Amino acid sequence: MSVIEVADLRRSYTQRSGVFHRTKTDVEAVRGVSFSVEAGELFGLLGPNGAGKTTTIKMLITLLLPTSGSARVLGRDVVTEAREVRRRIGYVFGGDRGLYERLSALDNLRYFAELYGVSPREQKPRIAQLLEMVGLDGREKERVEGYSRGMRQRLHIARGLLHDPDVLFLDEPTIGIDPVGARELRTTIGSLLAVGKTVLLTTHYMFEADELCDRIAVIAAGQIIAAGTPRELKAQVPGSRVLEVEVFGVDDETVAVVRRIDGVRSVVVEERGHAQVLLVSVASDAEVTQPVLSCLSGVTVGRVSSREPTLEDAYVELVRSA
Amino acid sequence: MLVLGWWLNLKILARSAFDGVLGVVWPLFFATIAFFMYGQGSSDTTLLSASLGASVMGVWSATSTSASSAIQRQRRQGTLELLVAAPRHFSLVLLPITVAMSTIGLYSMVATLLWGRFLFGIHVTIASLPAFALAVPITVVSVGMLGFLLSVTVVRYRTAWALGNALEYPVWLVCGFLVPLQVLPDWVRPISWLLAPTWGINAIRESALGGNPWPDLALCAGLAGVYAAVGVAFTNTVLHSARSRATLALT
Numbered sequence: 090m091s092v093i094e095v096a097d098l099r100r101s102y103t104q105r106s107g108v109f110h111r112t113k114t115d116v117e118a119v120r121g122v123s124f125s126v127e128a129g130e131l132f133g134l135l136g137p138n139g140a141g142k143t144t145t146i147k148m149l150i151t152l153l154l155p156t157s158g159s160a161r162v163l164g165r166d167v168v169t170e171a172r173e174v175r176r177r178i179g180y181v182f183g184g185d186r187g188l189y190e191r192l193s194a195l196d197n198l199r200y201f202a203e204l205y206g207v208s209p210r211e212q213k214p215r216i217a218q219l220l221e222m223v224g225l226d227g228r229e230k231e232r233v234e235g236y237s238r239g240m241r242q243r244l245h246i247a248r249g250l251l252h253d254p255d256v257l258f259l260d261e262p263t264i265g266i267d268p269v270g271a272r273e274l275r276t277t278i279g280s281l282l283a284v285g286k287t288v289l290l291t292t293h294y295m296f297e298a299d300e301l302c303d304r305i306a307v308i309a310a311g312q313i314i315a316a317g318t319p320r321e322l323k324a325q326v327p328g329s330r331v332l333e334v335e336v337f338g339v340d341d342e343t344v345a346v347v348r349r350i351d352g353v354r355s356v357v358v359e360e361r362g363h364a365q366v367l368l369v370s371v372a373s374d375a376e377v378t379q380p381v382l383s384c385l386s387g388v389t390v391g392r393v394s395s396r397e398p399t400l401e402d403a404y405v406e407l408v409r410s411a
Numbered sequence: 412m413l414v415l416g417w418w419l420n421l422k423i424l425a426r427s428a429f430d431g432v433l434g435v436v437w438p439l440f441f442a443t444i445a446f447f448m449y450g451q452g453s454s455d456t457t458l459l460s461a462s463l464g465a466s467v468m469g470v471w472s473a474t475s476t477s478a479s480s481a482i483q484r485q486r487r488q489g490t491l492e493l494l495v496a497a498p499r500h501f502s503l504v505l506l507p508i509t510v511a512m513s514t515i516g517l518y519s520m521v522a523t524l525l526w527g528r529f530l531f532g533i534h535v536t537i538a539s540l541p542a543f544a545l546a547v548p549i550t551v552v553s554v555g556m557l558g559f560l561l562s563v564t565v566v567r568y569r570t571a572w573a574l575g576n577a578l579e580y581p582v583w584l585v586c587g588f589l590v591p592l593q594v595l596p597d598w599v600r601p602i603s604w605l606l607a608p609t610w611g612i613n614a615i616r617e618s619a620l621g622g623n624p625w626p627d628l629a630l631c632a633g634l635a636g637v638y639a640a641v642g643v644a645f646t647n648t649v650l651h652s653a654r655s656r657a658t659l660a661l662t
């Protein structure tokens with residue numbers, strides 16, 4: 090049985106605008122999303138702003154009722170068995186909201202420990218352990234209003250883990266954290282998987298998704314447009330290698346010639362200062378470096394390099410063609 | 412859970428500078444009005460009765476305005492969703508918040524009585540100390556329960572926080588904090604009877620002036636219990652509606 094099972098989930102919002110002439114418009118934020126997440130898996134939900142990621146997560150954590158479709162977390166229905174679901178899931182969202190500013194970090198955690206029914210005897214060691222894990226030990230008595238954004242984010246993560254949930258929903262957890270902190274957080278997320286937790290993550294950082302996720306679904310305009318392991322998604326990009334050629338003053342005709350070379354799937358020209366960079370997508374088994382360079386014999390050529398497509402290449406391609 | 416929630420919310424409230432200033436000024440303002448309304452010539456008992464009424468007014472004011480705005484604030488700061496997402500029944504989260512508010516109001520009660528004592532020479536003599544000591548907390552809790560009912564509606568309706576402010580004044584009048592109930596038109600009476608603070612203030616007055624506070628006190632506690640029960644039942648409906656209409660967060 091999958092830990093998270095989502096079947097044809099939909100959600101629309103009714104927006105009212107205008108004071109005198111009330112107009113109602115329905116926005117379909119999630120339009121028939123289905124996926125499943127297995128135990129111990131880290132599943133990534135990627136997509137542009139407004140794609141419906143947060144809306145999907147909020148339905149899974151029982152904060153929003155689906156308009157139609159169904160979702161089960163740990164075998165429990167998120168609508169009819171909301172309490173059982175809540176007990177065993179954790180939720181962390183990005184940004185600096187969601188904390189009691191006028192209370193200390195310790196009081197914040199004590200309050201939420203109480204809300205999640207952590208027994209008084211377990212609270213103290215648990216809170217101490219989490220504070221240490223997120224690197225806030227020693228500052229837990231300070232009020233949250235004086236915390237930096239990254240500190241708040243860490244406190245959020247500690248809060249989400251208080252009741253030792255089996256499934257964690259992380260909505261852009263690394264937003265606003267410095268690179269070192271973000272790397273530590275990724276290590277933390279990794280260690281959660283090591284102890285058997287299941288994680289559903291959204292992020293706008295593709296390298297992060299590539300590093301962490303076992304499987305990814307790309308969602309755009311409320312629908313899943315691609316799903317698979319990061320490797321599978323990269324393989325879906327037309328051309329599975331990218332040849333980057335730095336040139337100075339290339340004309341359209343020459344580019345058109347390059348496009349016609351056997352094995353070249355597409356060519357994109359990027360302006361970079363004085364230079365241009367030809368991004369040549371190449372079928373994986375084709376060897377095109379020499380033909381491309383001979384086409385460019387009339388122009389000054391700078392650096393030439395060849396790389397694997399990144400998840401970002403794949404993502405941009407998928408979202409653009411959606 | 413209830414105790415910790417109450418205590419931490421008390422901390423939050425006590426640390427809010429803005430509420431603090433209003434909390435000091437308003438009750439004194441009410442008290443002054445009350446004393447001038449009754450005039451210096453009135454008997455001691457009338458003045459004491461007015462002063463007690465004014466002091467409970469402060470408790471209600473502290474609760475009605477902040478019960479509704481606090482939920483709105485939680486919505487703005489993003490904690491409302493987290494409270495709802497917790498496995499505890501949401502009413503257990505809400506109740507300590509509103510009771511903490513009415514507890515903060517206790518301060519204004521004391522301030523009003525002191526103000527009356529030093530500016531207007533009204534001595535607070537209490538006939539039955541045990542009854543008084545019981546009547547005050549029960550009234551405070553009953554005001555908290557009324558605030559709880561109010562705040563439940565705010566969870567669902569984003570604009571309901573205005574309701575708290577709107578209800579501040581009518582409830583004083585209808586509960587007879589300031590003027591005796593006999594002055595009010597007859598049709599208002601049934602409303603007064605339904606409001607626990609009406610019985611609470613009666614009980615406080617009786618116990619201070621030497622009457623029999625027990626029936627009033629029982630009614631006050633009973634009604635507070637009814638509010639709690641209605642609020643708890645109502646919470647489920649309201650939460651369901653809030654989850655279907657997405658009013659838990661401001662996005």
Ligand SMILES: Nc1ncnc2c1ncn2[C@@H]1O[C@H](COP(=O)(O)OP(=O)(O)OP(=O)(O)O)[C@@H](O)[C@H]1O
Nearest residue numbers: 102104118137138139140141142143144145657662
């Ligand atoms: N409470 C709401 N009321 C009305 N519309 C909403 C509400 N919440 C979200 N929407 C709309 O639903 C759509 C999806 O929003 P959602 O927050 O799920 O996107 P997202 O994928 O999380 O985006 P982001 O990457 O910016 O976080 C958007 O068009 C948004 O405007």
Ligand SMILES: [Mg+2]
Nearest residue numbers: 142143144260
């Ligand atoms: Mg989002």
